[in-house]
Amino acid sequence: MNTPFHKWAAISAAAILTAAVALSASAAGPRLEQAFKRPPASARPWVYWFWLNGNITSHGITADLEAMKRVGIGGVLIMEVDQGAPLGPVGFMSAEWRALFKHVASEAKRLGLEVNMNNDAGWNGSGGPWIKPEQSMQKVVVTETNLAGPRRFEGTLVQPQTVAGFYRDIAVLAAPTPGAFRIGRINAKAAYEVAHVGVETFTNLPPEMVIERERIVDLTAKMDANGRLTWDVPPSQWTVLRFGHTSTGVENAPAPVSGRGLECDKLSKEGIEANFAGMMAKLAADNGLVAADVSRLKLKGDQSGLTSAATGLETRFGLVATHIDSWENGSQNWTARMRAEFRQRRGYDLLPFLPAFTGRVVGSHEITERFLWDSRRTISELVVENYAGHMRALAHKHGLRFTVEAYGSPCDNLPYAGESDEPMGEFWIPSGGAIETCRGMASAGHVYGKRIVGAEAFTAADQEKWLEHPAAIKALGDRAFCEGINRFVFHRYALQPWGSPRGITAVGTDARSRTDIPRGEDRRPGMTMGPWGQHYERTQTWWDWTAGWHEYLARCQFMLRQGHFVADICYLQAEASPQGLGGHERNGYDWDDCPAEVVLTRMSVKDGRLMLPDGMSYRVLALPDSPTMTPALLRKIKELVAAGATVIGPRPAKSPSLSGYPQCDEEVKRIADELWGDGVMENRSDATRTTDSSTPTLQHSTALFPQRRFGAGRIVWGITPEKVLAQAGVPADFTSRPRLRAIHRATDDAEIYFVANSKPHDVEAVCTFRMSGRQPELWWPDTGRVEAAAAWEQEDGSTSLPLRLEPAGSVFVVFRKGAQPADPVVALSRDGKPLLPPATPTPKITVQRAVYGVLDDPPRTRDVRAKVQRLVDNGEDSFKVARLAEGDDPAQGAVKTAVIEYTVGDRRITVTGRDADTVHLPEFAPSIVVQRAVYGVLDDPKRTRDMRTKVQRLVDAGEYSFQVARLAEGDDPAFLVVKTLIVDYTLDGKPVTATGTDPETLYLAQPPVPVVERVAEVRRGADGKPQFSAWQPGRYEVKTASGKTQRIDVAALPSPLEVRGPWEVRFAPGWGAPGKVTFDALTDWSKHPDPGVKYFSGEATYRTTFRWNHQSQIANRKSQISLDLGKVAVMASVKLNGQDLGTRWKPPFTVDITRALKRGENTLEVRVVNLWINRMIGDEQLPEDSERNPDGTLKKWPPWLQQGKPSPAGRYTFTSWRLWKKDAALRESGLLGPVTLRVAEQVTMSGR
Structure with a gap:
């Protein structure tokens, strides 16, 4: 029976149908495929390259850059910081520093790497010693003097706060002293701090609580330069307010002392000009950059994103960009031209409303709140235009592009990002903290036409400690891809000033080398960026094993830059500065957030779709759940609806602004009445089903929900956008069972879906795509293999196909124009029992x-x-x-x-x-009762906390595993010390004890891991014919969509062969292990009795022999033999009979050995690498060799290190910040197995 795949709830754990033939398509198809297999250099991931406190050498620079190039890193983002390393000899922006930076740019050009330089020292903002106090961030300060009249007052008003020796007066105002009422959250509303301000409820205040505008007296001219005021005070009680502005005092951080100074004014162009002149203009000049260079930087880029050979565009190497990172500078609410800027933008004078900065009410509560809304909006616009926008202009003038992490500021995030060439988000390991910034910055990239959206990738707090590796972080990286990120900038790589480059040419004469940071040999793991971030340096044990991982990322990033993101819904953000980043559900329909600025200046309608000039389009515009909207925005909404747009959302009631008040409210009401009418429901019955992402219109729904026609479009309210789309006949763009993550991009020639499994086990799913009439193809980014799908079904404008994904596996599903659909498989059974379609749906x-x-x-x-x-x-x-x-x-x-x-x-x-x-919401429900939970330094009661309630809360919330360090949130019993947790609890009535340290994940209960047994698969060979493979015997029947049926009998197959050893294991020399050890059985190194093996970190090679005698005897059949290494900690590479079969950097550690295997005796070599942890714990058993602070930082560089000598204590490792103690638990290491050979019988089927 032909059951459409899209109706299947899931696929059985017994079958998977894929394919193995590369197809040709339209003219762009082969180019796209070629570049996917060999992605261009521009698609490669970058690293944050942290320079530590002046510890910089030319040979370290060259060694680092060569190591990056060697494994497939494409560029660096440089920041110099002070994070725990003793002070080095090179002062920030000194002549020596600039010569070293010039060496960086020269070496990067030689190696084909891109360099992005942060615009100051540290990682936040824009500042330095070149910023004068009057050029720094400014804030309003005020003092008040209470006077009783009538009388003549001659006296000095107290000068408000002065910071950094700078103060200027703004105005002196007097008003009848009001009552005690003050506006709530005034620090946020007056932009003294960065905080979102929502919709306010206004209070009708008695007159004595309100300052009448007409009674405010401007006394500015009556105060002299020394602050002396002369004034005839009228009768009554008066409050005199002296307003001024001073520096906020915020400095760039965490910068070395030589690079530290005030943060520049973000509301004036002069501020960023001073900062740019102090640093980036000099570096651009040192490296010979001119404005013309920016034309070659692909700011928006060729939308195909293909290689320079294919596009004719130049990719420049060396210094190419400058960057603004995290906004961690607080807020500012004044600049020298603030009053003039406000009047120009808002149409009225802010002077009478200055008392609002103290929380006092002027005119009325609502009028004051409207002024404060206008003030925040003005600040937002000035940050966007005068800081970010002018920064981009300065960068372009000097031949650079501009990247920015555009959030956390006192401005609207998306317009801020829109002023950059490449917006960036961030996400943190282990659980994806701050992932919402990725989605927000991707939205900014989409609505402002930015092809590349970066991310500070895999950032970590001090619990990472060399624990992570590519396989451990891949699923989180795939999640970021599905959020819209297409450039990873790994956080982080610390510059290693020691060691020598590998086989390089002589360093240029402009590079300088220090004698007080000796070249010597590498110090491993070496320099760190404090305890923060992922340790992602050439000194990692597994660094030279990562080329395949980086190639995977490059393929993904290349594909995710193609064409345009496909989204059905455009969510308009509220007009309420500072506007942050939204989050919306994705029930099969994807979305972007959009600021009012984009709707006002960039959005139009064509054939019913909302269009942006860079090619993005949406089916519907969803309004914010807000009772306010400015008249200008509502006029544009009216224009869009009249032109044919579908707009969903509530009717606004008034303007949030004081500009044009009260006429502005009258205009909002009039336009709202035109669009929403009297709220009576209108309905149509002309629904039209759409078939693919390029369908331009959204027709009207047959469903009953509030809507009203206006011009060629309609207004809808009281219903979600997803329901509007579904009831209008628009299928979901992507669904799967079980749920997988996905993102969709479209080019003129192809629909491209990236699909990812976030689970740590195999998943078999049925995925449905809004696409029909094309052959689905599977493009595997981990190998570069391109295949035609063998099993799929098309119905009602959608294509459904089964996918089997490995643990944290991912694939691109591509629908190319011109790829003619083959006759797909629609059913498969074994011994009369269906494998496709599945018999049992996944529990819901x-x-x-x-x-x-x-x-x-x-x-x-x-x-x-x-x-x-x-x-x-x-x-x-x-x-x-x-x-x-x-x-x-x-x-x-x-x-x-x-x-x-x-x-x-x-x-x-x-x-x-x-x-x-x-x-x-797990799919299993153990009963856990926490009896006792103690956390901290367990032998010190003062640094220990009772955490029973906190752990029980985690369990009650369905969280049965968690990182121990999370318990420190809000109440850290021992800051910057690794703490231990002991939990006594009952699990389904049975007593259990669990213990772990901060970096570890504690598992109080684990769900059963689904076993997805591989039984059979159908693929297509290079000749287009289906090929059937079976791992289990039985009578199989395969049916295709055309009705063809083929029966295949598979007799008994050889049982899996376990390779038991004995194993000769050779350890890399110089790290404490014996040169050679024999393992009779595979075992964890950390449990070996020899301390050299127990504490070993690095590479080891296993060698053994085994015999193989099986051979298929049936005509037209052959065997496929795979080698499964079982469990590996953490990477492995395989040689069989001298043939190199490649590196496996992630599970499953399985290799096809069919061609390398021979009958008789075979020789197997498996090279394995583990993590640094065990060797560092082993070194903690040895005497001290350096002076350290309690948190593990160095007090000074040890003399033996400066002299290029080994540790006098016999330690093997050295790091600038120690993060492991002698009693910490060791980590599983080595080849753990079991190592097994498995056989599948293969049959070439008839037909196509």
Whole structure:
């Protein structure tokens, strides 16, 4: 029976159908495929390259850059910081420093690497010793003097706060002294701090609490330069306010002393000009850059993203960009021209409203809040235009492009990002912290036409400690790709000043080398960037094993720069500066956030679609859940609807601004009445199903929901965008069962979907794509293999196909024009039992009850069952509880609780959590009761905490595993010390004890890992014919869409052969292990009795022999033999009979050995590398060799290091910040196995 794949809930754990033939398509098809297989240098990942506190050498620079080139790194983002390393000899921006930087640029050109230089020392903002106080960030300061009239006052007003020796007066105002009422959250509303300000509820205040505008007296001219005021005070009580501005005092950080200074003014062009002149202009001149160079930098780039040979565009190497990183500078609310800028932008004078900066009310509560809204908006615009926009202009003038992490500032994030050439987000290991910045910056890239969106990738706190490696972080990286990132900048690589380059040409005469940082041999792991970030240097044990990982990333980044992102929904952000980054559900329909600026200046309508000039388009525009909108924006919304757009959202009631008040409110009401009418529902019955991402229109729905026609378009309200799309006949763009992550891009010639499995085990899923009439292809980024899918089904404008993905596996599913569909397989059975379609669907989470709010107060509680079900259906089985407040906060300002009851099959599970918690909805439900949980330095009661309640809360929220260091959040019992957690608990009534240290993940209970057994698969050979492979015997039947059936009998297959050894193991010399050890059976190095093996870190080679005698005897059949290494800690490479079969940097550690295997005796060599941890713990058993602070930092460089000698204590490792103690647990290491050979029988089938 032909059952359409898209109706299958999941695929059985018994079958997988893929393909193995490269196809040709349109003219661009072969070029795209060629570049995918061999991605251009521009697609390679970068690293944050941290220089530590003046410890810089030319030979270290060259060795680092050569090491990066060797493994496939494409560029560096340089920052110099002070993070725990003793002070080095090279002062920031000194003549020597600049010569070394010139050496960097020269070497990067030689090696084909790109260099991006942060625009100051440290990692936040823009500043340095060249910034004068008057050029620095400014804030409003005020003093007040209370006077009683009538009288003549002659006296000196107290000067407001002075910072950095700088102060200037703004104005002196007097007003009748009002009552005690002050506006809440005034520091946020007056932009003294960076914080989102939501919709306000205005209070009708009694007159005595309000300052009438007409009674404010401007006394500025009556005060002399010394602050002496002469004034005839009228009758009554008066308050005199002296307003001025001074520096905020914020400095760039964490910078070395030689590069530290005030942060520049972000609201004036003069501020960033001073900063640029102090540093980047000099570096650009040193390296001979001119404005013409920027034309060759691919700022938007050829949309194909193909190699320079294919496009004719030049990719420049050396110094190519400058960067602004994290905004960690606080806020500023004044600049010298603030009053003039405000009047020009808002149309009125801010002077009478200056008392609002103290929280006082002028005119009325609403009028004052409107002024403060205008003030924040003006600040946002000035940051965007005068800081970010002018920075880009300066960069381009000097031949550089401009990158920025555009969030956390007192401005709207997306317009800030839009002023860059490449916006950047960030995400943190282990759990993806700050991943929302990736989605936000991707939205900015899409709506402002930026082809490359970067990310500070795999950032970490001090718990990483050399624990991570490519396989451990791949799933999180794939998640970032699915958020829209297409350039990883690894955080981080610390410059290694020691060691010699490998086989390089002589260093140029302009490079300088220090004698007080000896060349010597490498110090491993060497320099660190404090305890922070992932340790991603050439001194890693596995560094030279990462070429395949970087090639994987380059293929992904190349493909994810093709064409345009496909999104159905454009979410308009509210006009409320500073506007942060949104988050919306993805129920099969993807989205972008969009600021009002883009709608006003870049958006149009064509054939019913909302269009942007760079090629992006959307089916619907969703309005924010806000009662306010400026008249200008609402006029543009009206224009878009009249032109044919579908706009979804509530009617605004008034303007948020004081500009044009009160006429502005009247205009908003008039336009809203035109668009929304009287709210009466209109309905149509002319729905049209769309078939692919290029379909330009969204027709009207047959469903009953509030909507109103206006011109050629319509306004819809009271319904989600996803429902509007679905009821209008638009299928979901991507769905899968079980849930997988995905992102979709489209070119003129191809639809490109990236699909990723986030689970640590094999997953078999059925995926449905909004595409029909084309052959689906599988492009595997880990190998570069391109295949035609062998099994798929097309129906109702969609294509469904089964996918088998390895642990954390991923694939591009590509639909190319001109690729003619073959006759796909639609059914497969074994011994009469169906493998396709599957017999049993994957269990589905069904939310039975979900309540959220202040649970003992029903008016402040909401039923959120539908909202939670949508999250679950969207594949989000964990989320922060506070997300349930989005759009309908039941108790603003209160900490709320969620209780969620759900079923999986016949199991009923309940989880609870509070706003700050992340709840997890696992598909298993152990009963865990925490009896005792103690955390800290366990032999020191003063540095220990009782964590029973906190651990029980995690368990109650469905989190049965967590990183131990999370318990320090909010109450760290021993800062910068590795702490231990002991938990005594019962698991389903049985007593259990678990223990772990900060960097470790503690598992109180683990779900059963699904075993996805491989039984059979069908692929297509190079001749286009299907090829059938079976791992188990049986009578198989294969059916295709055309009705053809083929039966295949597979007799008994050889049982898996385990290679048991004995194993001769040779350890790399110089790291404490014996040269050769024999293992009778595979064992964990950390459990070996020999301390040299137990504490070994590095590479070792296993060697053994085994016999093989099987050979297929059936005509038209052959065997495929795979070698499965089992468990490996952490990477392996394989040779069989002298043939190099490649490196495996991630599980499964399986190799096809069919061609290398021979009958009789075979020789197997497996080279393995582990992590640094064991050797560093082993060294802690030895005497001290350097003077250290309690947190592991050096007090000074040890003399033996400066002299280029080995450690006098016999230690093997050296690092500038020690993070391991002698009693820490060792890590599994080596080849752990079992090592097994498995046989599949292969049959070439008839037909195509």
